[in-house]
Each structure stands twice: as structure tokens, then as C-alpha cells.
Amino acid sequence: MSACLFIGFSSALLLYYVVGWLTSWHTLELQDVHREIAKAVDLDVTQVARVLRIVLLGFVVVLVSGVVGAIYAARGHLGSRILVTVVAASTAAGFVVAGGLFGLLPGVFAVAAIFQLWSRDSNRWFAVVNGREVSPAPVAPAPPPVQDAQDSMREVAPPPPGWSVPPGAPPAWVRPDARPSSVGTALLVTAIAAATAIGGSLLYLLVYVAIPHDQIVQAQLDSSLSDLVSVTDAEMRQALTTTAVFCAITVVLGAAALLAAWSLSRRGAAGHTALFVLSVVTIIVGTISIVGLPWAGVAVWVVVLLRRPATLRWLSERPSSHPPR
Secondary structure (H helix, E strand, C coil), X not given: CHHHHHHHHHHHHHHHHHHHHHHCCCCHHHHHHHHHHHHHHXXXXXXXHHHHHHHHHHHHHHHHHHHHHHHHHCCCCHHHHHHHHHHHHHHHHXXXXXXXXXXXXXXXXXXXXXXXXXXXXXXXXXXXXXXXXXXXXXXXCCCCCCCCHHXXXXXXXXXXXXXXXXXXXXXXXXXXXXXXXXXXXXXXXHHHHHHXXXXXXXXXXXXXXXXXXXXXXXXXXXXXXXXXXXXXXXHXXXXXXXXXXXXXXXXXXXXXXXXXHHHHHCCCHHHHHHHHHHHHHHHHHHHCCCCCHHHHHHHHHHHXXXXXXXXXXXXXXXXXXXXXX
16 A cells, blocks of 8 residues: 555654664764753753653654554554554654654655545455455435436446446446546645645745845854854855755756646546656655655655556546447
8 A cells, every 4th residue: 555655664764864863872963962952951961862862762663663564554454554553643743843844744744644544445445355344335316317318328327247346336327437546645645745845946946046145155154054064155155056956946847747747637648657757756866865855755655656556547448428329
């Protein structure tokens, strides 16, 4: 399941950072962080370091459980489904606390993964995998006769010969070409991720254009970042320009993703292909930059949804504009 994939990937990503913090526990950078926290909470540095270490070790246990639980939940294990839900909630909180606004996007998608994990389709899938009987959907009364014979044939015609109606399927008069949940989830995930990327990039470009570069460079050099990393004036200007170019490319790719999602919502094969290619590009670019890692995780989720059999079948079985005679 795509929700299990995203939760497992998010848990592995957070686990990477937590282990990195623990292995660099005695570095000067983390010692400075310990002192700042101790000053804020008015405690001894040793006590703060001990508490933080215990909290991080607890996160290691939770995140390892998330990776393992996601694997077993994807195979239909009911206990792992509950475990993954708890881990996803913890992962969302961890992303927001550790990353602030930067971690808000993966936190939102972790919550969305929880909803998908307990959706009606997921409940039916877990029931079938575990050998439970799935009660069929209640049969509603037949619709009134339609004057137009062609409309009647399109809307209320029974399934064709050989059509296997699974348990819990919609009534016979509901059009079988309804958009599957995998497509709806892919569209929603793409819209949120692309809109967030476009909004953040446009905000940076607005600051880059509106504020003189001398002021931006001086503000960066006066910040606490200059105490940890030695950066010259020329390097800072180059970094600002590079980031502006990257943001401009992000705006274009985000707009293209929204356009592809719109085409996919109208059952366009070109939109499906374009969104798949853009997601693969996002995965490649995101994995080589720390800032792009959350978007890489979301792109993996979209790729899995686009390759689902229900999505491909929905694209291939286009409804005919005229009923057969």
C-alpha cells in the first residue's frame, strides 16, 4: 500500500537524522545547541543533554518500529497496521518539531497517510487479506426510468459478460468507470506538494528581487550561521543566486505538475505520463539535496499511486461516446 510506503520512508528518513545526531553528540555544534536549550529552560547543561539523549533513543525505537511495521502492514498484518498508525502520528510530530515550517509538509502527508490507511478501501483490503467476509454494499432502489434510451443504457446497463463484481462493489447502475481512490489520492498529494513548493519558491524570489542583495548578505553574515560555517561575501552572493535559479525552476516544474494533474483528472494519458516523469525527476533531485528530501518522499508516493493497477485500468478503459448498437 502506498500509505505504508510513505510512512516507512518517512520513518527511515527521520531515523537517519536521529542517528546522525546521536553519533555527533559531542561535537561543538551540538554542544552549543545543548547550552542554548539549557539557557532557555534554566537547567544544567548536563541534565539537558541527558534528557535529550533519552528522548532521541526513544525515537530510534519508534522509528525502527515504523520501518518494520510498514513492511508487515503492507502485507496485511492487522497489528502492524495499528503500530504504523501510532508511528505515523509520532513521525508527523517529529517532522514539525524538528523541521518547523520545513517539516510541515511531510507532517501533513503523514497525517494524510493515516487517513488513507484507515479508509474504506483499506478496511476492505485488510479484511480480504485476512480471510474475513466482506458484506456487500446495501442495494438502493433502482432509479426511475430515463426518457433517453442511450442515457439509460449508459447509466443503468448491467455489467458485461465475464465482469466479476467484487464484494462491496457499488450498485449496478453506478458507472464502472468511476475514478479510483488511487487517482484521487495522487491528485490531492500532487496539488498540495506542488502548491507548497511554488508558494515557498515565489516567496524567496520576491525577497530576492525586492530587497537589495547587500542587505541580505549582511543579514546572513551577521546570523548565527556564520559562527558555524566560514562563508565569504562572494560565496554568499553565489549561494543566493543559485537558490534563486533553483526556485525559478521549481516554480516551472510545480506549474507543470499541476497542469499534468489537471490533465490526469480529465482521464488524459498524457497527464499520467507527464506526472510520472515529473515525479521521477523530483525523486532524483530531491535525494541529492537535504531540502528536497520531503518532496522526494511525496514523489515516491505519487509514483506508486500512478502505477497501481486500478489507475492503469481506469486510464485504459475509456468510456465510449456512443453505446454499442
